[in-house]
Amino acid sequence: MPDHDSPPLLGSTALVRIAGVPCALWTAAGNPRLSERLADHADDADRRAARSRRLAVALGEIVPDPRLADAERHALLALRRRLHSGAAPRPGECGMLTRLPAVPWPLAREAGELLRDARAAAAARSALEREVAGERERVGALAWRLLDESPVLRAFVDTASPGLTADIARILAEGEGWTGKRLRKRSGYLWRAVARAAVKTTPRGWACHIAAVPVADDPAGSNGQPAGVPGPDPVHPPFGPPARLLPPGAAVGALAATAAENVHLLRTRLTAADPWEADPATPFAPAALHMTDPDGRLRCYGVDPADPTRTRQVAVRRTPVLDTVLGLLAAGPRTLPDLERAVAGPAGASALHRFLGHLVRLGVLQPCAAPRRHTGSWVPARDLRRPGTLPHPARTGRTDDWFVDSYRTLDATVPRAAADRVRHALAVAARLDRLRRDDLAAAPGHGAGARAAAEAVGEEPRPLGALLADLLDAEGTPPTALTTLYRYPGWHPAHDPASGYARLLAHLDRHRDDTTVDIGDTLLDSLGAPPAADSLPPWPLDCLLRPLPGPAGPVAVLETASAAHILDARFAEALHTLHGGHRSTGAYRAFLAAVERRSGTRFVELLLPPSGERAANAVRRPVTTRWWTGDPNHAAYCPPDGPPQQYLPLDRITLRRTPGAGFVAEADGVRLLPVHHATRVPLPPYDLLAGLLLRAGHPAASTALRLDGYAAAYPGTPETVRTPRLTVGGDLVIAPATWRIPRERFRPARDGDFTRARALAALARAEQLPRCVLLRPSTGGKPLPVDLTSPTALTLVERLCATVPGDDLLFEEMLPGPDRLTLRDAAHHGAAVAGQLLLTLAPTRDPDELAALAAAALTQGVPGPRTPCATATGTVTTP
Numbered sequence: 001m002p003d004h005d006s007p008p009l010l011g012s013t014a015l016v017r018i019a020g021v022p023c024a025l026w027t028a029a030g031n032p033r034l035s036e037r038l039a040d041h042a043d044d045a046d047r048r049a050a051r052s053r054r055l056a057v058a059l060g061e062i063v064p065d066p067r068l069a070d071a072e073r074h075a076l077l078a079l080r081r082r083l084h085s086g087a088a089p090r091p092g093e094c095g096m097l098t099r100l101p102a103v104p105w106p107l108a109r110e111a112g113e114l115l116r117d118a119r120a121a122a123a124a125r126s127a128l129e130r131e132v133a134g135e136r137e138r139v140g141a142l143a144w145r146l147l148d149e150s151p152v153l154r155a156f157v158d159t160a161s162p163g164l165t166a167d168i169a170r171i172l173a174e175g176e177g178w179t180g181k182r183l184r185k186r187s188g189y190l191w192r193a194v195a196r197a198a199v200k201t202t203p204r205g206w207a208c209h210i211a212a213v214p215v216a217d218d219p220a221g222s223n224g225q226p227a228g229v230p231g232p233d234p235v236h237p238p239f240g241p242p243a244r245l246l247p248p249g250a251a252v253g254a255l256a257a258t259a260a261e262n263v264h265l266l267r268t269r270l271t272a273a274d275p276w277e278a279d280p281a282t283p284f285a286p287a288a289l290h291m292t293d294p295d296g297r298l299r300c301y302g303v304d305p306a307d308p309t310r311t312r313q314v315a316v317r318r319t320p321v322l323d324t325v326l327g328l329l330a331a332g333p334r335t336l337p338d339l340e341r342a343v344a345g346p347a348g349a350s351a352l353h354r355f356l357g358h359l360v361r362l363g364v365l366q367p368c369a370a371p372r373r374h375t376g377s378w379v380p381a382r383d384l385r386r387p388g389t390l391p392h393p394a395r396t397g398r399t400d401d402w403f404v405d406s407y408r409t410l411d412a413t414v415p416r417a418a419a420d421r422v423r424h425a426l427a428v429a430a431r432l433d434r435l436r437r438d439d440l441a442a443a444p445g446h447g448a449g450a451r452a453a454a455e456a457v458g459e460e461p462r463p464l465g466a467l468l469a470d471l472l473d474a475e476g477t478p479p480t481a482l483t484t485l486y487r488y489p490g491w492h493p494a495h496d497p498a499s500g501y502a503r504l505l506a507h508l509d510r511h512r513d514d515t516t517v518d519i520g521d522t523l524l525d526s527l528g529a530p531p532a533a534d535s536l537p538p539w540p541l542d543c544l545l546r547p548l549p550g551p552a553g554p555v556a557v558l559e560t561a562s563a564a565h566i567l568d569a570r571f572a573e574a575l576h577t578l579h580g581g582h583r584s585t586g587a588y589r590a591f592l593a594a595v596e597r598r599s600g601t602r603f604v605e606l607l608l609p610p611s612g613e614r615a616a617n618a619v620r621r622p623v624t625t626r627w628w629t630g631d632p633n634h635a636a637y638c639p640p641d642g643p644p645q646q647y648l649p650l651d652r653i654t655l656r657r658t659p660g661a662g663f664v665a666e667a668d669g670v671r672l673l674p675v676h677h678a679t680r681v682p683l684p685p686y687d688l689l690a691g692l693l694l695r696a697g698h699p700a701a702s703t704a705l706r707l708d709g710y711a712a713a714y715p716g717t718p719e720t721v722r723t724p725r726l727t728v729g730g731d732l733v734i735a736p737a738t739w740r741i742p743r744e745r746f747r748p749a750r751d752g753d754f755t756r757a758r759a760l761a762a763l764a765r766a767e768q769l770p771r772c773v774l775l776r777p778s779t780g781g782k783p784l785p786v787d788l789t790s791p792t793a794l795t796l797v798e799r800l801c802a803t804v805p806g807d808d809l810l811f812e813e814m815l816p817g818p819d820r821l822t823l824r825d826a827a828h829h830g831a832a833v834a835g836q837l838l839l840t841l842a843p844t845r846d847p848d849e850l851a852a853l854a855a856a857a858l859t860q861g862v863p864g865p866r867t868p869c870a871t872a873t874g875t876v877t878t879p
Contacts, residue, residue, distance in 0.1 A: 008587035010540050010847055011215055011840035014414050015568050016823075017201040018209045018252055020152045020406070022831035023818040026198040028146075029139045029191060030789035032771065034131055035761045041124060042762035048117055049086030055110055056083035065102040072100060088118035129754045133179065135791045136753070140178025140187035143194060144168065151387050152827070156206040157193050159404070164189070188799075191792045199785035199814075201836040203405065203571070206390070209255065211410035212575050212582070215419055215839070243417035244822075245547040245555050245837055250412035252825040252833065254378040257391050258574040259402040261371035263636045264616035266401075267609070268303055270367040275336055275360040276353065283333035283368040284360065286326060287314075288609050288631035289686060291465030291650070298322065299469065301685055302363035303609060311683045314362045321355065322364075330649065333368045333632065370635035375577050378409070381826035403617040405571065407578055410823070414839065421555055422543060423536075423841045425729035426705075429558065430535035431524045432504070432728065433705055439494055439501035454657050456482065457692070461654035461666060467692065472685055482691040488560060488706035490780065491713040491735075500527035505713055508726070515737070516725045538853030539700035540564035540588065540842040546815060547837050548733070549822050556837065557733040557815045561705040564588060564840050569621035569677040573639040582622075584840060587847050589624045589643070594851030595673075595698075596626075599858050602667075604648055606676045606693055607631040608686045615680040625675065629653065630689070648672075655692060665696035673697050673858075698858055709779035710735040711810060718742060720767060725813070739767055739811040746809070749798050756794050764788045774812040777804035783812065 059080050063073060079093045089097075089111045097108040147154045147165060157164060168186050178187055197207040270278065287300035297315045304312040316322065324343055328334055334342075336356050344352040359365045376391035383389050392404065456471060471482070494502035504519075504527055511517045521532055542564045545556035565572075565588050575582040592603045603625040610616040623642035628634065632647055652667045665672040674693040682690055694702070710723045720742070726735040745763060747756045763769070774783035777800055784800065786793050800809065816822075821832040844850050 008583045008590060008847070009845040010564075010587045010591060010842050010850065011419065011584070011845055012587065013582065013584045014213050014215050014840070015571065015838040016211045016213055016246070016410055016412070017203060017836040017838065018211060018408055018410070018823060018825070019199065019201050019834040020156060020197040020207045020209060021150050021194070022825060022828045022833050023198050023821060024831055025146055025150065025153070026191075026194050026785070027772070027787055027818050028142060029194075029792055030771065030787040031135060032789045034128075034135065035757075035764070035789040038128060038132075038758045038761035039765040041121065041128060042758050043765075044117075044121060048088065048114065048121065051110070051114060052083040052086050052088060055089075055107065055114065056080045058107055059083070059103070062102050062107075067102045068100065072096075076100075088114045091115060125754070128758075132754045132757050132791070136179045136184065136187075137177060139191065139791055140183060143187055143190035144172075146194065147190070148387075150828070151384060151390055152206050153194065153197055154387070155390050155392075156197050157190065159205050160193065160207075161189065188792065188795045191790075192796075195785040199834055200783075201834055205404045206406055209252075209406040209408045210571050210575075211252070211408045212579060213410055213412050213414055215414040215416060217416050243415040243421065243555075244550045245414055245418045245422070245545065245839070246412050246822045246835065248549055248822055250410060250823050251830075252823055252827070253381050253409040253411065255381065255384055255391065255827065256378045256407045256578055257376045258405050258407070258577070259374045259376075259392070260405075260617065260620060261373070262401050262403060262613065262616050263371045263619065264303070264610045264613050266369060266371055267366065267633075267636070270369060271303070271360065271363065275357055275367065278367065279369075280335060280337055283335055284329070284339075284365045285333040285368050285632040286329055287363055287366055288607075288633065289468075289650075289689060290364070291469050292318070293469045294466075294473065298326075298364065300362070300364050302366060311685070312363065314364060316359075316362065316364060321352075322359075325356070325359070325365075329365075329632075332647075366633060368633045368635055370640060373573075373639075375574060378578075384827040385829075405574060405617075407571075407574060414837070418555055419839060419841065421729075421731045422545065422839060425554075425732035426541075426543060426558070426561060426841060427532050427535045428519065428521060428524065428728040429561075429707060429732060429734055430537075430705060431521070431529040431532060432519060432734075433707065434530045434535065435499070435501040435504060435524070435527060436491065437489075439496050439499040440489070440492065442496040442499065444495075454663075457655055457657045457663060459656055459659070461656040461664075463651060464653040464655055464665075464689075464692065465651050467655055468685070468689060471688060482688055482695075488562075488704050488780070490706055490709045491711075493713055493715060500529060503527050508710075508724075509714075512722070512724060514724050516727060518727045518730055520729055536841075536843050537700035537703045538843065538850060538857050539698070539703060540591065540840050540850065541703060541705075542567050543837075543839045543841055545837045545839060547822055547835060548816050549820050554727050554731050554733050556731075557736065559706070559708070559836075561703070561841075563701045563703055564842075565622075565624065566677050566679060568838055569679075570617055570619075572622035573620065576622075576639075585622045585624065591847035591851055591854075592624060592675075593626075594848050595854045595858070598851055598855035599671075601671045601673050601858065602627055603673045603675055604629050604665075605645070606674050606690060607634065607637050608676070608678070608682045608690060611680050611683045618678050618680045621677045624677065629674070629693075630686075650689075653693075655696060662699075663692070663696040665693060673701075675701060698854065700854060700857060707734040708736065708812070709738075709810075711738045711740045712779035720745075722767070725815075733815060736813045736815050738813070739769060740808045741767065741811060742808055743801055743806070746797055746801065753791070753794065756798075757791065760788065760793060760797070769811055770813050770817065772814040772818055774814055775800065776810040776812065777806050778808070779810060781810070785814070786811075 059076060063076055075096060079089060094111045094115050097103045097111050147157060171182050176183055178184065201208050203210060287302045289301040291299050293299045293315065296318060298318050299313065299315045301311055301313055304310050325339060328339060328342055339356060340352050379389065379391045457467065494505050496502060508517055541561045543561045544559040546559065547556050548554055572582050572585045596602060605625045605628040607628055607630040609631060610619045619637050621637060623638050623645055627646050627648050629648040629650055634645065648667060653672065654666050656664050658664060665674060674697045676690055676694055681687055710726055711721055714721055721740040723738050725733060725737040727733050747759045769788060771787060771789055773786050773788065775786045775796060776783050784796055786796050821834055823833050823835045824830045825833045842850050843853065
């Protein structure tokens with residue numbers, strides 16, 4: 001880790017997401033040799049059918065021969081029809097051809113050869129059918145064996161589907177094989193779990209682990225020179241191997257786990273219980289979202305204890321007692337006994353007791369108990385090979401009420417030279433994206449949603465609660481543009497044929513048959529793209545990358561680039577605990593504070609309840625701002641030992657729009673810049689609140705860049721569309737090669753395993769698909785890892801076609817492939833594991849320099865003086 005005595009710099013630490021199990025465990029289900037034989041069998045059948053049709057044409061020329069009797073002519077015509085269909089002749093028909101003097105002997109010999117080839121193909125088919133059926137049994141038994149061999153995989157399956165392994169063991173004990181209906185279904189689930197843990201590196205419990213690595217100058221010299229000797233060009237050195245993001249063979253070491261109580265289940269459990277039977281020290285606060293509606297009622301929104309997947313609305317009449325309680329809670333959460341003493345005293349305790357309990361059960365008040373957290377110690381990698389050694393840090397209570405995150409040590413450093421290569425290429429990608437967005441502005445109806453959203457907010461400042469009440473009471477639903485928080489708009493067909501984007505698509509279309517097409521600054525200059533110096537926003541961006549091993553070519557695949565410290569927010573507390581500090585959080589906090597000083601604004605963190613039980617882990621985050629709003633239950637989101645924050649009630653916030661349709665949020669005469677460091681879209685109506693507030697944030701804080709899915713630029717074609725791999729600046733892959741294939745080319749399940757497997761093998765050969773791909777129902781759809789040589793591929797294709805509507809399937813090359821992975825996991829005897837890098841980049845690493853750029857961008861387009869809010873109440877400061 002970097003020196004903790006030096007000032008924190010943005011991007012000085014990167015996070016590596018590491019797959020929980022080796023990729024070889026997943027590819028073990030494949031059988032490339034069988035796939036090749038199936039493709040050969042299909043090719044032989046095609047060639048034999050073509051020979052039959054050629055023979056049919058030749059026999060058709062003999063039909064008019066006068067030497068043929070009528071019966072012979074009819075038999076020859078029947079044979080000709082069969083041959084035209086691609087079938088081989090029967091033995092009797094071959095004998096007939098040898099007896100007819102009108103048939104030349106070469107044609108009779110050709111018919112005999114076709115018959116022999118058809119018989120050999122039938123025998124080969126029988127053998128292949130037995131082998132395909134045996135594959136089902138093999139892969140089922142293999143998945144079951146892998147659970148015993150990999151404690152990490154076993155822990156992931158047991159956590160994701162409790163009781164599954166016991167269920168499988170019971171069915172096996174009953175004598176059923178893996179080709180039976182019950183175990184076949186469970187085998188499919190096991191292999192999806194293996195794929196999730198081996199290929200997809202989105203953090204989830206034991207399936208993916210997190211490691212923190214420094215970003216620093218390469219000690220050995222990034223340009224092949226001794227350390228301290230600068231090279232002539234740190235981005236593209238003219239000699240020596242180019243700097244890679246992660247060194248080949250980087251060793252993954254010890255593991256530590258943290259556990260956090262599921263705040264959604266905790267909140268639901270406490271809300272449903274009798275509040276007077278809880279710990280007397282439990283504080284209570286108003287609902288996460290409450291407002292006074294036009295009828296003067298207090299309207300509250302909270303999770304329904306009877307159905308935690310939905311939000312319920314409660315409206316109660318405001319009374320003097322209720323107003324007194326809310327006034328006391330405006331100064332901070334209070335315990336129920338405190339409220340009882342402050343409002344009624346001993347004389348009226350009984351009535352108030354019932355009243356406060358009623359408010360809790362309705363959802364007007366909420367318990368503010370902080371979720372419990374546990375951090376385990378580091379366990380050496382070699383000890384992780386034995387069953388029962390995973391360090392689960394929450395051994396008390398129900399373990400399914402806890403979220404587990406896994407952390408690893410990694411012997412690696414990201415060279416700054418490699419980070420600079422990514423930064424340069426990212427600027428090129430941003431220029432390309434500006435071309436796309438400029439063309440999109442010419443689309444019919446573009447901006448209608450933004451205009452509708454702006455119409456909902458007037459130019460005069462209005463209290464946020466009143467605005468929300470009006471929008472929620474309005475007929476129909478609020479404008480979609482108000483509730484859409486996270487979007488990664490990508491490629492689309494050109495709308496303006498004269499735009500630079502249209503000319504870019506034309507250029508790429510001319511190179512469609514190439515393997516790789518690079519887009520550089522020279523090409524973008526010719527297309528009229530904005531200058532490179534203005535391409536990156538004045539904001540730190542988190543780049544999600546898949547490092548490539550080299551030694552030459554691009555350094556990584558770019559998945560997304562988005563505002564910093566959203567994707568890694570939930571890990572900050574554990575990284576601080578395990579490593580004695582997390583400098584990236586400190587640098588980001590310093591950056592936000594510097595923007596505030598330079599612009600006279602105030603960043604406000606928006607806290608909103610999780611959207612469900614499975615998404616509750618995503619609300620956790622470190623303290624990065626001095627203020628927060630939304631849910632007053634601060635303890636449910638932030639660690640207890642973070643810097644102090646002050647609570648800004650929603651009723652102190654006003655919202656207005658500028659003539660340019662931008663939103664401005666204010667409180668007490670200060671402009672607010674709301675931020676929301678969480679990855680999940682909130683439940684209604686919290687999504688409406690977030691949609692309103694976040695549009696008043698810093699414009700650069702909503703940056704979203706994603707340029708895969710290039711096939712979306714060519715929609716509506718009935719045939720297979722292949723798009724080449726796209727790179728920018730020679731250093732980043734922005735769009736892997738893809739194949740969009742009509743679903744009608746895949747055989748339905750009723751055709752049986754052999755027919756479907758042979759058709760898939762033939763398709764993969766014909767279209768030159770790589771063995772391992774990411775399968776999507778459409779561009780932007782959720783990717784599924786697929787090994788096209790495995791029988792599990794048939795189930796995945798069938799399942800996707802049955803559950804997701806559409807006309808095509810999108811096959812994307814897997815980069816890097818299973819044979820080109822960089823990391824090696826000592827817990828699996830040094831086997832290769834997939835990795836993903838989260839790298840923070842900005843035009844400058846110094847928080848103060850970047851703050852000057854961000855503050856300058858903020859002053860544009862905000863006319864007029866700041867308007868003070870009419871309401872001013874107290875604030876709550878966290879300890």
